[in-house]
Amino acid sequence: MAEIRGFRGFRYDLGTVGSLSDVVAPPYDVIGPELQQKLYDLSPHNAIRLELTKDEPGDDESENKYTRAGQTLRNWIAEDALRQDTARSLYVYEQEFEAEGKTYTRRGFFARVRLEPFGTGRIFPHEQTMSGPKADRLKLYQATGFNLSPVFGLYPDPEIEVFRVLEPFTRKGPPLVAKDHLGVTSRLWVITDTQAISAVIGLMGPKPVFIADGHHRYETGLKYAEEQGATDPEAPANYCLMMLVSMGDPGLIILPTHRLVSGLPAVTAAQVEAALGEHFEVVGRFDNAEECWEHLEMDGGQDVLGFGTVADGKWFAAKLRDPAVMAGLAPEQSAEWQGLGVSILHKLVLEKQLAALGTPSLTFVHLVKEVTDAVAAKACQLAVLVPPATMEHVEEIAGNREKMPQKSTYFYPKLLTGLVFNSLKKD
Structure with missing residues (x-):
């Protein structure tokens, strides 16, 4: 069973740091140098100074971006820029955002979730991980002793039964509000009611949790x-900070991840x-x-891909004739995995099929406009539109203890860092 707990989170004292919008940041894996500097300039207390600290000349083993993050965090606590809540709480998190011209509201809650090795219990990954990000995050955990950014977890609850316990509390008082650089509005409510927390813990007990985003952070946890060797099962290090969202939440969307292919000659549509x-x-x-994308959306299947050739500006959609070919290419995988558009691609x-044309290198984008901009700028030789995986794919494939290919899903928007932090040492 997935075990969750309320926790005494550390949160910004807005009387000390000012606007919440000025101190939150996206997670490290979507921050480039330009955005990093912009967040640094926004506030001396912006979470970027913990989440993705700058390298400095002369850094060594004893003085580096990780040690600076740890010292910054300790300084903020000492000066009361960060304060620990007095009661164990759950934190309702709502994000209002636009995607492809539509407005959505996604709602869930922050909790501590007991860590369990993949393959042993009720927490399931759905994508492969890489060693580099895990080594980076481990150094940050070691230096700070905190979960700075949450893992994003999903649980089956078609009737939204769990969130209905928490929803009344969102109407009892105004939320804390932050707006990020993408225009996403985030709202946070602190829920301290012990009966509500107990009810949520009980309802979540039998449910599996599927990791939507944050696999590296979870494995680092x-x-x-x-490393900590905590023998007490309730020790803070045995838990991780997680945002939990029902798979039935109407604001839960998966954006496609399209591929921009470089490293090929100036191929034409006829050649492809x-x-x-x-x-x-x-x-x-x-x-x-x-x-072309409208055709893929209308089709709704995973076996149709869209191709755009930059050399002649042409677009076409192509459908796989016989899915049995995938069984020969990936015999160790399930039929569900073999049938994914990203697996076929x-x-x-x-x-x-395209190997004879060259050795491709890939850039990943999520919006059709990003594809058209790249094609107009001739930033690739071939663009491929890929249908998004669905929640059913995530549940079936992850539940089968398989991992989907990298960049199979993009749960938009990302969860902000800085709304609440979780100590791995002090409960």
Whole structure:
């Protein structure tokens, strides 16, 4: 069973630091140098100074970005810029945002979740991880002793039964509000009612949790807990900070992750069609990416991909003729995994059918406008529109203890860092 707890989070004292919008930041993995500097300039207390501290000349093993993050955190606590809540709480988190012209509201709650090694219990990953980010996050855990940014977890609850326990408390008082650089409005309510917390813990007990985002942070938490050697099962190091959202929440959306392919010659649509011809049938030709994407959305399947060739400005959609070919390319995977659009793209299209054209390198984008901008700028030779995986895919594949290919899902928007921090040493 997934075990969750209320916790005494550390939060900004807005009387000391000012506007919450000025001190929150996205997670480290979507921050480039320009945004990093912008967040540094926004406030001397911005969470970027913990989440992604700058390298400095002369850094060494004893003085570096990780040790600076740890010292900054301790200074903020000492000067009461960060204060620990007095009661164990759950924290309702709401995000209002726009995606592809539509407005959504996604709601969930922050809790501490007991760590368990993958494959042993009721917490399931859905994507592969890389060693580099885990080593980076472990150094930060060691230097700070905190979960700075949350893992994003999903749980099955089609009737939204769990959140209905917490929802009345969001109407009893105004939330804390922050607006980020993407225009996403975040709202936070602190729930201290012990009966409500107990009810949520009881309802969550039998439910599995699927990690939507933050796999590296979760695996780092396991490594950190192992290092700490905490024998008390309730020790803070045996838990991680997690945002939990029902799979039935109407604001939970998965954006597609399209591929911009470089490293090829100036290929034409005719060349790509010929390369795909053995296994794909062209089912539509279009003047632009928007029309091609509309065709993919109307089709709704995973076996149709959209292709745009920069050299001649043409777009077409191609449908896989026989899905059985994937069983031969990935025999160790389930039929659900083999049928994913992203699996078909990588295993069949990129690794096999287009391999003779060159060695591709990939850039990942999520919006059709990003694709059209890249094509207009000739930033790639080939653009591929990929249908998004669904929540059903995540539940089926992760529940089967398989991991989807990297960049299979993009749960938009990312969760902010800085709304609440979780100590791994002090409960």
